[in-house]
Amino acid sequence: MSSLTLTEAHEIISTGLAKAEATGVLIAISVVDPRGDLIAMARMDGAPWRTPAISRGKAIASACFGRSSGEMTDGSQSPVMRAVMAQLDGDFIPGQGALPVFRDGVLVGAAGGSGAASQEDEDAVRAGIEAAGLSATA
Amino acid sequence: MSSLTLTEAHEIISTGLAKAEATGVLIAISVVDPRGDLIAMARMDGAPWRTPAISRGKAIASACFGRSSGEMTDGSQSPVMRAVMAQLDGDFIPGQGALPVFRDGVLVGAAGGSGAASQEDEDAVRAGIEAAGLSATA
Amino acid sequence: MSSLTLTEAHEIISTGLAKAEATGVLIAISVVDPRGDLIAMARMDGAPWRTPAISRGKAIASACFGRSSGEMTDGSQSPVMRAVMAQLDGDFIPGQGALPVFRDGVLVGAAGGSGAASQEDEDAVRAGIEAAGLSATA
Amino acid sequence: MSSLTLTEAHEIISTGLAKAEATGVLIAISVVDPRGDLIAMARMDGAPWRTPAISRGKAIASACFGRSSGEMTDGSQSPVMRAVMAQLDGDFIPGQGALPVFRDGVLVGAAGGSGAASQEDEDAVRAGIEAAGLSATA
Structure with missing residues (x-):
């Protein structure tokens, strides 16, 4: 199983947080490996305490199914999605x-x-992924 | 309580996985007894880590009510179904x-x-059940 | 991350269960990848319902620290071990x-x-690992 | 509530990981605020999946009582410590x-x-704290 390196994770985070700062929002960014295990996380000064866990939960969902977590919202009431959310005690968003x-x-990984509007959250990580020379699509 | 034997469970799994391989999909298959307790599980090389738990959860639901788990989706928002899903912490799908x-x-058992489209998941286990000389209907 | 294949897992299980049968005990054997995710599990006819989860929990502990789970018992009251047992809701034994x-x-993997005396449980999986041409020590 | 900044957290992590690298061990480092909420975490390439949660749990314990987590081991069987470990589901170590x-x-913060021997884990974060111009003692 190939995985993001810590260096790549930090590139995603630093560009992503710079994008958020330019937008004027306070966020946390979590980067996980393909199994959903955390590689790195950083929370901006002033971003709420809840943001590390929520950013991680979204990243886990994205890594688990290899899709944007936003695309999964429509199906999130399906029995499988509800079950996975329960199995992971809320750590799958x-x-x-x-x-x-x-x-x-x-x-x-993912x-x-x-911390911001969900589109801004996504825009920040997309900027980070691209800056790291990686892609959000296969 | 009469139960599938381990030999039967392995017949279901080996035919089911061969069917999946022929279809070109990567899945896991779980076989449970009438109580919903696991008899055997196998995950194909490359099938996602989530597939053992999800295949087991579907099998538990099927054994619990003696029905195809797919027939149960329409009623899955009923208070009883939501309660059973909560009681089993997501291990009922x-x-x-x-x-x-x-x-x-x-x-x-069930x-x-x-791991595949849900119809393909079902087709694989149906092939296995039939190959084992058993039936998916009373 | 290199992992046991399903073929190897089934070799471990079939030899391990044959060893248990020769000893006259009823067990379940779980095989997990290095991350602790289940690859295959089989429970002998008549082995108690609890044995799949317990065999899996022992295998998870063994994979997590790369050691025999029996060697970890002495340290199992340490804060780290108690915490990991709690974090995994009992799925780490x-x-x-x-x-x-x-x-x-x-x-x-592990x-x-x-289902049997813990030394017999260990002997069964050791026989399986050796029969598969693998080793329980680095 | 005064808190470590993200910049300080990253200084602690980068020096701490450099110290681990020099020692030849693979670790994760978590930095939390005085409330125990995560500010930043980084896991070295190859460090086990369990290390983010364990490093965070130790940091939470340290922040919660304003003491080194190692000093707390002797009292960890007291009812209060056992209760806090249970209340936090293993996320207090x-x-x-x-x-x-x-x-x-x-x-x-803390x-x-x-990932390494516990003294090495502690040495790494101590090096990080000092490099950031901060102190591990009041």
């Missing part, structure tokens, strides 16, 4: 703000944001 | 992919798949 | 019966047994 | 590896490591 990360077409 | 297993008209 | 699995010195 | 962080005598 099919809500907008995270994107999968692909390197040469291979899923290597990045999720929390 | 009324979503398509599992079928009950009958021997001579008696419920002896088999569930996860 | 530092008790005898599981062994890590190495291929060419690399940890590729196998755990449950 | 009174085991060596985390230190509180003081700025001008005021508790501003930093914890996981």
